[in-house]
Amino acid sequence: MAPESATPSLKREIQGEMYRRATRTLPGGTDSNFRAWGEDTVYIDRGKGGRIWDLDGNEYVDLRMGYGPVILGHADDRVDDYVNERMRRGVSFSLTSEDEVRAMETLCELTGWVEMARMATSGTDATMHAMRVARAYTGRDKIVKFEGQYHGMHDYALISVLPNDVSDLGNADNPVGLAWGRGIPAPVADTIIPARYNNLDQLRRLFERRGEEIAAIIVEPVLGNAQGIMPKPGFHQAMRALTEEFGILLIFDEVKTGFRLGRGGAAEFFGIRPDIGTYAKAMGNGYPAAAFGGRREIMEMLPKKVSHGGTYAGNRIAAAAATKTLEIIRDTPVLETIKATGEMIQAGLRQVIDAKGLAYQITGHPSMFGIMFTEHVPSEYRDWANTDHELYDAIAVGMHARGAMPEPDSREPWFVCEAHAGGDTVDRVVSIFADSFHAALEARARTGTVAGGGEPALGAAASPAGG
Numbered sequence: 114m115a116p117e118s119a120t121p122s123l124k125r126e127i128q129g130e131m132y133r134r135a136t137r138t139l140p141g142g143t144d145s146n147f148r149a150w151g152e153d154t155v156y157i158d159r160g161k162g163g164r165i166w167d168l169d170g171n172e173y174v175d176l177r178m179g180y181g182p183v184i185l186g187h188a189d190d191r192v193d194d195y196v197n198e199r200m201r202r203g204v205s206f207s208l209t210s211e212d213e214v215r216a217m218e219t220l221c222e223l224t225g226w227v228e229m230a231r232m233a234t235s236g237t238d239a240t241m242h243a244m245r246v247a248r249a250y251t252g253r254d255k256i257v258k259f260e261g262q263y264h265g266m267h268d269y270a271l272i273s274v275l276p277n278d279v280s281d282l283g284n285a286d287n288p289v290g291l292a293w294g295r296g297i298p299a300p301v302a303d304t305i306i307p308a309r310y311n312n313l314d315q316l317r318r319l320f321e322r323r324g325e326e327i328a329a330i331i332v333e334p335v336l337g338n339a340q341g342i343m344p345k346p347g348f349h350q351a352m353r354a355l356t357e358e359f360g361i362l363l364i365f366d367e368v369k370t371g372f373r374l375g376r377g378g379a380a381e382f383f384g385i386r387p388d389i390g391t392y393a394k395a396m397g398n399g400y401p402a403a404a405f406g407g408r409r410e411i412m413e414m415l416p417k418k419v420s421h422g423g424t425y426a427g428n429r430i431a432a433a434a435a436t437k438t439l440e441i442i443r444d445t446p447v448l449e450t451i452k453a454t455g456e457m458i459q460a461g462l463r464q465v466i467d468a469k470g471l472a473y474q475i476t477g478h479p480s481m482f483g484i485m486f487t488e489h490v491p492s493e494y495r496d497w498a499n500t501d502h503e504l505y506d507a508i509a510v511g512m513h514a515r516g517a518m519p520e521p522d523s524r525e526p527w528f529v530c531e532a533h534a535g536g537d538t539v540d541r542v543v544s545i546f547a548d549s550f551h552a553a554l555e556a557r558a559r560t561g562t563v564a565g566g567g568e569p570a571l572g573a574a575a576s577p578a579g580g
């Protein structure tokens with residue numbers, strides 16, 4: 114009889130064939146570096162609610178939810194029916210529809226502090242325009258960003274994002290700007306000043322030295338790119354005060370946290386009024402909706418003084434999806450359901466890990482959380498390096514094989530959607546986690562390593578988060 118922890122194997126015939134076909138045309142066989150998992154690249158057939166099925170028919174509880182956007186569940190009939198009805202009137206006019214106005218009105222209503230907003234085509238597009246508006250408004254060029262935070266794929270965002278070797282980030286007292294990949298011009302990279310999340314002393318010293326050059330600081334209010342590391346109590350309040358003291362704008366990048374941590378996003382959750390906010394993901398339940406907005410005085414730099422546009426900005430499909438999704442988030446207890454479901458999953462995981470006596474931290478918010486094997490509460494990206502992420506990675510690989518799909522990289526949080534509340538999903542996730550955790554520990558006890566310990570290896574899960 115096979116041992117209890119033996120790993121079931123996934124069917125891969127059709128996907129293996131698709132991988133070979135796709136790699137002939139698409140670099141890495143995918144449309145995003147983050148999805149290129151080598152021989153283990155997943156090719157998807159369909160999703161419904163909190164479940165997905167790959168081309169070979171393997172079923173998984175989805176814990177990636179497209180890196181966060183699918184907040185209600187896959188193929189949600191309420192959103193899809195509305196989008197369907199609207200799209201039959203034509204999708205792309207480069208003219209403005211009522212859906213766009215309605216979506217941005219609802220965004221302003223839900224956030225409470227955003228006075229004017231515009232739709233963008235992606236989170237990347239939103240943060241890029243937010244930075245430009247900040248530079249235009251202040252007449253300054255530099256932007257401060259925190260190490261390990263991800264703000265999308267434009268050149269100004271790809272600095273000090275997520276090296277595996279954190280020593281590449283330079284001395285902790287004097288971090289260096291590390292461009293992620295080639296092709297980012299040095300003069301562009303030089304406009305971004307890296308800082309360490311949760312480190313107010315360093316921020317104050319930086320502002321005192323270079324405050325007059327700095328237009329804005331952009332922050333993922335919760336470090337979504339490292340398991341959702343939370344701000345220390347009072348961090349956001351102190352940073353808000355510091356930015357006001359130096360005339361520096363505060364950009365909350367709410368692409369992951371927006372309409373998830375609360376109806377008003379992380380700004381509401383932490384009680385902060387930023388100057389600019391960027392949104393995407395949850396606002397469209399997976400349709401490519403995005404926006405940036407902020408104080409009226411700042412946003413009124415548009416249209417005369419700052420460039421913003423895009424053939425697809427505010428296209429019918431995105432605008433309709435945002436209208437419907439935001440209304441559901443406003444009018445139903447979806448966020449309460451998600452929080453309660455996340456808490457139930459967390460409680461189950463705690464029981465499983467506690468029984469083995471290992472040190473760990475559950476990071477983030479119940480709607481997007483991580484598990485870090487460490488004694489210390491992490492406070493910044495550099496702390497991830499000191500966690501037992503090999504163990505986490507082995508568990509994630511084991512979970513895939515058993516029918517639940519968290520991101521196979523220890524930096525990406527699990528995302529909970531409304532549909533996870535139904536049926537046996539919570540129990541299933543916990544029992545799949547338990548089996549994978551026990552198998553990884555057994556493998557370590559047997560071989561001294563968890564790498565490949567009886568689990569099918571996943572390919573180079575190249576630093577996820579982006580989509």
Ligand SMILES: Cc1ncc(COP(=O)(O)O)c(C=O)c1O
Nearest residue numbers: 235236237264265368578579580
């Ligand atoms: C905080 C944050 N900002 C920006 C982005 C970029 O968004 P998009 O992938 O829609 O370009 C992401 C994507 O993961 C994100 O998490």
